[in-house]
Amino acid sequence: MQFKDYYEIMGVPEDAAPDDIKKAYRTLARKHHPDLNKDKDTGEKFKELGEAYEVLKDPAKREEYDQLRKYGASAGGEFKPPPGWQSGADFSDGGYTTADTADFSDFFDSIFRHGTARKSYSTGGDRTGARSGGSTFAVRGEDAHYRISVTLAEAYEGSTRAISLQTHRYDGEGHPVPETKTLNVKIPKGVTQGQNIRLRGQGGAGFGGAPNGDLYMEVDLQPHALYTVEGRDVILVLPVTPWEAALGSSVKVPTLGGAVNLTIPPNAQSGRKMRLKGRGLPGTPPGDQYVVLQITLPPVDSAEDRALMETMAKQMAFNPRTTLGV
Amino acid sequence: MTKEIEAFTAEIVDEATQYGLKDICEVCGVHAERVVEMVEAGIIQARGDKPTSWRFSAVSVMRSRRALRLQRDLEINAPGLAVTLELLDEVESLRAQVHSLTQQLEKLQR
Numbered sequence: 001m002q003f004k005d006y007y008e009i010m011g012v013p014e015d016a017a018p019d020d021i022k023k024a025y026r027t028l029a030r031k032h033h034p035d036l037n038k039d040k041d042t043g044e045k046f047k048e049l050g051e052a053y054e055v056l057k058d059p060a061k062r063e064e065y066d067q068l069r070k071y072g073a074s075a076g077g078e079f080k081p082p083p084g085w086q087s088g089a090d091f092s093d094g095g096y097t098t099a100d101t102a103d104f105s106d107f108f109d110s111i112f113r114h115g116t117a118r119k120s121y122s123t124g125g126d127r128t129g130a131r132s133g134g135s136t137f138a139v140r141g142e143d144a145h146y147r148i149s150v151t152l153a154e155a156y157e158g159s160t161r162a163i164s165l166q167t168h169r170y171d172g173e174g175h176p177v178p179e180t181k182t183l184n185v186k187i188p189k190g191v192t193q194g195q196n197i198r199l200r201g202q203g204g205a206g207f208g209g210a211p212n213g214d215l216y217m218e219v220d221l222q223p224h225a226l227y228t229v230e231g232r233d234v235i236l237v238l239p240v241t242p243w244e245a246a247l248g249s250s251v252k253v254p255t256l257g258g259a260v261n262l263t264i265p266p267n268a269q270s271g272r273k274m275r276l277k278g279r280g281l282p283g284t285p286p287g288d289q290y291v292v293l294q295i296t297l298p299p300v301d302s303a304e305d306r307a308l309m310e311t312m313a314k315q316m317a318f319n320p321r322t323t324l325g326v
Numbered sequence: 327m328t329k330e331i332e333a334f335t336a337e338i339v340d341e342a343t344q345y346g347l348k349d350i351c352e353v354c355g356v357h358a359e360r361v362v363e364m365v366e367a368g369i370i371q372a373r374g375d376k377p378t379s380w381r382f383s384a385v386s387v388m389r390s391r392r393a394l395r396l397q398r399d400l401e402i403n404a405p406g407l408a409v410t411l412e413l414l415d416e417v418e419s420l421r422a423q424v425h426s427l428t429q430q431l432e433k434l435q436r
Contacts, residue, residue, distance in 0.1 A: 029400055035392050036414070050399070140355045143391055160333060184333040194422055196388060197336035214353075216388065217336065228429040230422075237433045284342070294434065 004107045006052035006065065014066075018057065025053045034145070043145075051104045061112065068111060141204035141213035148217040150191060152224040152234075155281055156256045158189035165215070169205040176205075185217075190282040192232055193221040226254065232287025233280045239296040240264060255279040255289050262291060270295040343384040344373075350382050354390050361390065367404035369393050369411055 007014055010024045030036065032045040055061045144167060150159070163183050168176040183202060191197060196216050203213025227234040238253060248266035252259050255276060262274065272293045280287020300306055337343065351358055358377065365372045365380070370390050372380040382390075393407045402410060 026400065033396070033399055035396055036410075046399075140353070186333055186335040188336060188338055191338060193425070194418060196339040198339050198384070198388075199334050199336050202334065211352075216339070223429060226433075228426055228433065230426045235426075235430060237430070292430075292434075 002105075002107060003069075004048075004051070004105060005069070006056055007069075009048050009052040010056060012056075016056075018059075021053070021056050025049065025057070047104070051108050054104070055108070055112075065111065138208035138210035139206065140210045141206040143213040144203040144215045146215070146217045147220050148185075148187070148197075149220045149222055150187060151222045152227060152229065152256070154187060155191050155219070155221060155229075156189060158187060160184060160186045163217075167204060170207060174207070183215075190232065190286075191219045192281055192287075193219060193229055195219045227256070229281070232283050233290060234287065235290045235292060237294050238262075238291045239294050240268075242295055242297065245269070245293060245295050253291055256281070264293065268293055337384070339384045339388055341383040341385055344381045345384070345387055346382075347377055347380050350387055350390060353387055354394055356394065360394075363404055364390055364393060364407075367408045369404065369408045 007016070010021065010028065012021055012024045016024070028049050029046070032042045032049060034043045034046055055065050144165065146163070146165060148163070161184070163185050165181050165183070166178065167181055168178050171177050181202075183199070185199065187197060196218050199215040199217075201212045202215035206212050221229055227236055229235075234256060236253065236255075238251070240249075240251065243249075244251060244264060245268045246266065248264055248268070250261050250263050253262040253276070257279065260276060260279070262276065264274075270293055274291045274293070276289040276291065278286045279289035298305070300309055345353070347358055347361060350361055354361070361370075362377060364370050370382065370386040370393070372382055372386070374380045389411065393411060396402055396410060397407060
């Protein structure tokens with residue numbers, strides 16, 4: 001088992017005053033809180049920090065830890081609690097803790113949960129809120145949060161996919177037991193970037209007969225070669241010839257649901273945005289597809305092409321730079 | 327240990343699914359007073375004129391869970407939470423805009 005140096009994790013010296021530990025926790029918690037940060041490893045860092053703070057903020061636990069730390073340091077990285085070690089902190093049986101200790105490390109367990117049933121846990125809310133009498137507690141499981149990468153085609157049509165997640169359940173004695181769950185998840189059609197989808201009851205296990213937490217998955221839409229997505233709307237850059245734009249025309253345009261004809265009005269300019277109503281991602285109401293015209297010049301290679309361009313230059317008195325004042 | 331479980335349909339967290347005051351309290355594991363406090367601070371929106379007829383969207387439920395986590399972990403008070411969540415919303419929407427505009431720009435430059 002890896003020895004965890006809680007002082008190092010919190011970036012404080014061994015003799016740090018309680019106030020400095022609190023200050024360090026607050027600063028680091030803001031930096032690594034998963035609700036404030038989207039980085040992948042903030043969750044892990046925050047858990048580690050919570051674990052370190054849980055021990056260092058409590059004088060009794062801190063003292064025990066300090067003793068063990070001297071012992072652990074001499075064992076050279078690999079940590080085993082001394083034989084016959086038993087935590088004296090009123091923690092392992094019945095004490096409340098402010099953090100979700102189910103996710104704490106084996107190292108933490110080996111020190112503070114040695115041999116006794118685990119009865120301390122918390123919810124995101126009032127710790128007494130779910131108290132149902134005397135010494136029995138029922139606490140709803142924590143919500144689990146994941147990110148899920150979805151292609152635009154999957155978002156349009158919906159899809160089913162197998163997802164593996166790390167979770168824990170409680171055994172008969174109230175110990176959290178890590179568990180790998182594989183779920184086949186039906187992703188409904190019409191999901192879009194940043195949206196959350198939820199599986200009820202698939203989050204952390206509830207305690208004492210309380211319901212499980214929910215599993216939330218934040219959708220990450222994979223970039224598409226043709227379309228850009230904004231909410232439920234999709235945007236397509238459509239190359240058109242100068243004559244299609246100048247004379248007006250009907251051109252074929254791809255959409256998520258198949259090709260449709262788009263009427264381009266005469267004298268359309270580059271950058272003009274046209275709307276295909278209801279051709280975006282499905283929903284109530286469905287999104288639209290926006291088509292942005294991009295006038296594309298043909299390569300002028302032959303003498304004939306050149307002659308055509310020269311004729312235009314001669315016959316069309318056109319200066320697109322009049323607004324530039326030159 | 328691996329356990330295989332059959333296909334589950336995920337629901338989209340949006341404004342369509344509605345919860346009552348009792349439901350949101352259960353889901354968040356808090357007393358009604360805490361929810362009232364969050365509504366009064368403008369952290370979450372409730373539809374309906376009095377608490378007994380309040381309706382909350384799934385988005386509000388997720389938001390209150392998030393607010394409670396932040397309150398627990400960072401000891402932020404209700405007005406502070408309202409500001410924090412509002413700024414987080416703004417950051418998220420700006421990020422989405424930058425993401426979308428960057429992609430559009432790439433497509434125009436090709």
